[in-house]
Amino acid sequence: MKIVIVGAGEVGSHLAKLLSREEQDIILVDDDQGRLSTIDANYNLMTLRGSPTSFNVLKSAGVESCDLFIAVTPDETRNVIACSMAKSIGAQRTVARIDNYEFLDMHNREFFTRIGVNALIYPEYLAAQEIITALNRSWVRHWFELHDGEIILVGVKLRENARIVGMQLKEFAMVEHNFHVSAIKRHHETIIPRGDDRICENDILYFTTTRDHVDELLEICGKVHKRIRKVLIMGGSRIAVRLAALAGDTYKIKIIESNLEKCRRLPEKCPDCDIVYGDARDIDVLREEGISDMDAFIALSDSSETNILACLTAKELGASKTIAEVEDIQFISEAEGLNIGTIINKKLLASSKIFQILLDTDVSSSKCLALADAEVAEIEAKPKSKITRGPVKDLSLTRDMTIAGLIRDGQGMLVHGNTVIQPGDHVVVFCLSGAIHKVEKLFN
Numbered sequence: 001m002k003i004v005i006v007g008a009g010e011v012g013s014h015l016a017k018l019l020s021r022e023e024q025d026i027i028l029v030d031d032d033q034g035r036l037s038t039i040d041a042n043y044n045l046m047t048l049r050g051s052p053t054s055f056n057v058l059k060s061a062g063v064e065s066c067d068l069f070i071a072v073t074p075d076e077t078r079n080v081i082a083c084s085m086a087k088s089i090g091a092q093r094t095v096a097r098i099d100n101y102e103f104l105d106m107h108n109r110e111f112f113t114r115i116g117v118n119a120l121i122y123p124e125y126l127a128a129q130e131i132i133t134a135l136n137r138s139w140v141r142h143w144f145e146l147h148d149g150e151i152i153l154v155g156v157k158l159r160e161n162a163r164i165v166g167m168q169l170k171e172f173a174m175v176e177h178n179f180h181v182s183a184i185k186r187h188h189e190t191i192i193p194r195g196d197d198r199i200c201e202n203d204i205l206y207f208t209t210t211r212d213h214v215d216e217l218l219e220i221c222g223k224v225h226k227r228i229r230k231v232l233i234m235g236g237s238r239i240a241v242r243l244a245a246l247a248g249d250t251y252k253i254k255i256i257e258s259n260l261e262k263c264r265r266l267p268e269k270c271p272d273c274d275i276v277y278g279d280a281r282d283i284d285v286l287r288e289e290g291i292s293d294m295d296a297f298i299a300l301s302d303s304s305e306t307n308i309l310a311c312l313t314a315k316e317l318g319a320s321k322t323i324a325e326v327e328d329i330q331f332i333s334e335a336e337g338l339n340i341g342t343i344i345n346k347k348l349l350a351s352s353k354i355f356q357i358l359l360d361t362d363v364s365s366s367k368c369l370a371l372a373d374a375e376v377a378e379i380e381a382k383p384k385s386k387i388t389r390g391p392v393k394d395l396s397l398t399r400d401m402t403i404a405g406l407i408r409d410g411q412g413m414l415v416h417g418n419t420v421i422q423p424g425d426h427v428v429v430f431c432l433s434g435a436i437h438k439v440e441k442l443f444n
Contacts, residue, residue: 233253
């Protein structure tokens, strides 16, 4: 598949790196040669210096024959114009990064379709949704629902009180038939496990299950659900503003912002929140603002390191749930190994949407969740595809992927060795980074 990405910033460069590992034909366009040089030297892709709103540059990038055009510059107007131009030249599908929630309104979608923008990505909105999911289910690290919850993927960090610690997976499978352990995150590595693998303390286990058995996971993993009411946020970022708009009436939110000018504007944007001018890195400030009485602390500053340290401090001061925005990918594994609840990364959330479009031209029939070094995809099995040719145990799947569950006739079910996947089934696949192109070939 030929993909043209314009914008070599954080999101664009991350997407280019990910997709180049998936053996896609990638061209990255940016008007800053410095950004392009670093990527060009280290990854299997082509780069082109030039303006994304130049017809000559777009034609030089081969947009007229590209399957997917992605505009992720920091300027939403530039992204929309670039997508409209690319579509007029001949791009099959276009995706624009935006910063305006109004653009996502269903009443406005027809306008964007008419001018040639097929899909819109708003990373801050995706991050706010992810935070709300984490607040609603305070005991999990990841929560991914498919088909209105018919199949659920749950990432849980195990402590010493979890009764399954020390078990081999084959022992666990003999005792618990309602769960499939799709992957294990251990230290800095994600493992697609086999029966002989042993469950260890501090592992993050990714369970696939159906909605009827989610409550059993609490007992198995030694977890207790705590209802979140009071939330303290460090940093009045765009994510914080979007979170306040989506959940300001559900939670009692207090925002601490260290920039005075931004602090003055926040009451207008977040009318239901308490706004405090101060530095949340200061322990005395946290104590003054009642950190010990808060149910959750969310760190949304521009610095990944600051967010990680602030969450660790908040934990020590009594916050039961902490959420950190960690935009540096290399810090995610370290942060997950520490006593921090949930990690938010806008690049991974944007990547999830892009992979979703890659896997299926009809985005409504596929979903994808991008983790730091793995992907979870829900894909519809096509007639005569390789995945439907026999029982799962006979399909010779590679060790970098596992089939976790499926939805058939609207009903979720787990997958076992003797399961035969049928055309039309929506199948949940967990695979390591770089393997999603293999998954695509199995299903098409």
